[in-house]
Amino acid sequence: MIRLSRENLAIDLGPGATIICRGDEGVVLDEPTAAAVQTSTGHILHQGAAVGRLAQALRDRTPSEVAVSYPLATGRVADPLICQAMMRQFLQKCATRRSFFGPQVICTVPSGATVVERAALITALRGAGAAHVGLILRSVAAAIGGGAPVLEATAACTCEIGSTQTDIVATCLGEVLAERRLPIGGDTLDQAIVDAVRTDFNLRIGTSQAATLRIEFGSAFSCEEEAALEIHGSDGITGAPRTSQITTQQLREAIQKPLTEIALGIRELIQPLAPQLAGDLAQQGVLLCGGLALTPGIAAYFSRTVGVPCRTASMPREAAALGAAIVAADSDRWRGILL
Structure with a gap:
């Protein structure tokens, strides 16, 4: 059955790991921010599915023509196309139903990210299938998720x-x-x-x-x-x-x-x-x-x-994603905290 409503997803997209929360279900994805890429073509292996844990597992076992890419190695979107393809796979893993619309996403960004860097992140997420993208500072999201007032x-x-x-x-x-x-x-x-x-x-x-x-x-x-x-x-x-x-x-x-x-x-x-x-x-x-x-x-x-x-915090590693999920669930209340 195809539904008309959108899902709310919260994403903590970090250089080491990507953590995604859906609605009030808590963490539904926690995988390395990585993709295994064919160097000659620049395409992700296994028809785009070699991301996250699979890519990390290939890190020390890949032939010379394959490289493991970390599109946010510096905390920013260093490789927009690989980031977009990786996030498309992650979003598909989190999808629970077929819908005419992509999910509404709240995503964390590090302090110091420029307007251009924020725009690159929004473009990558929209290209990955998100219908709407809101941004929040990772430190603020972590404060919310950790229970700070x-x-x-x-x-x-x-x-x-x-x-x-x-x-x-x-x-x-x-x-x-x-x-x-x-x-x-x-x-x-x-x-x-x-x-x-x-x-x-x-x-x-x-x-x-x-x-x-x-x-x-x-x-x-x-x-x-x-x-x-x-x-x-x-x-x-x-x-x-x-x-x-x-x-x-x-x-x-x-x-x-x-x-x-x-x-x-x-x-x-x-x-x-x-x-x-x-x-x-x-x-x-x-x-x-x-x-x-x-x-x-x-x-x-x-x-x-x-x-x-x-x-x-009780769940320090997941705090930013949990905080972004709280914001996604009640965006009107938290509107002033979004970037």
């Missing part, structure tokens, strides 16, 4: 830490009081681990191994039980395969600098605010969202460094 007469601060950048925003009565963008994210921490291993052990490892170490064993605060972990790479001088060990303490020390820079960024955003607003934040605290907010001990570490309480 964005529309209330009290200041709220949210720090959304993604894979390539960190967005910090202070809001009150639905208005953005201040925002700050830092070029620091999960990729920065992974590179810090790669650099530390090369410096301390004269061992070269890849960022994928560094990411695994960070996600599975990284922490911002000291652990009750430290552990030693095997790392595999190539010798920095001979290039021969070699195995070494790194402790969880050494991992923690490797990521301290970028974490400290994020904490200082939060403090620098808060300090210029009016005293009454700063007082609100001293009580409300700072809400931490994004995948990196899952790092053990990060809230305690930021609380100590920033000087105000920090807490992690």
Whole structure:
């Protein structure tokens, strides 16, 4: 049966992952923002279906004539055609019924995105089948999805830490009081681990191994039980395969600098605010969202460094998509928050 009504979709389109919510169902798609492309033609493999998890699985197993493309590697639409084709597949996966109309979409954008970059995103989503596209700052969407009192007469601060950048925003009565963008994210921490291993052990490892170490064993605060972990790479001088060990303490020390820079960024955003607003934040605290907010001990570490309480959202990685879904469900109420 063909229906005349439109579906509401909320999309958090990030450089590392795309998360889509439908109506009040919660997350209905969570896949890598990736596509496997035939280099000679520029077309996505498997008749356009090699996107998301399938493309990621092919990353280290593709022949030379196939490349895995990350159309938002810098947080912006770097490859509009691949982004459009990838999103067409994602939207089709989320469709629950046949309709004359495409879905109405609310999509997140990072802080600092220019008018041209926002227009490129809207064009890609419309080309993928969306009937109407509204945009919202990822940090604001994360604040809404994390339960911050964005529309209330009290200041709220949210720090959304993604894979390539960190967005910090202070809001009150639905208005953005201040925002700050830092070029620091999960990729920065992974590179810090790669650099530390090369410096301390004269061992070269890849960022994928560094990411695994960070996600599975990284922490911002000291652990009750430290552990030693095997790392595999190539010798920095001979290039021969070699195995070494790194402790969880050494991992923690490797990521301290970028974490400290994020904490200082939060403090620098808060300090210029009016005293009454700063007082609100001293009580409300700072809400931490994004995948990196899952790092053990990060809230305690930021609380100590920033000087105000920090807490992690209940679903930090999905907070921006959930917030965009709340806006999509009641667009009239949130109209003033859209870009």
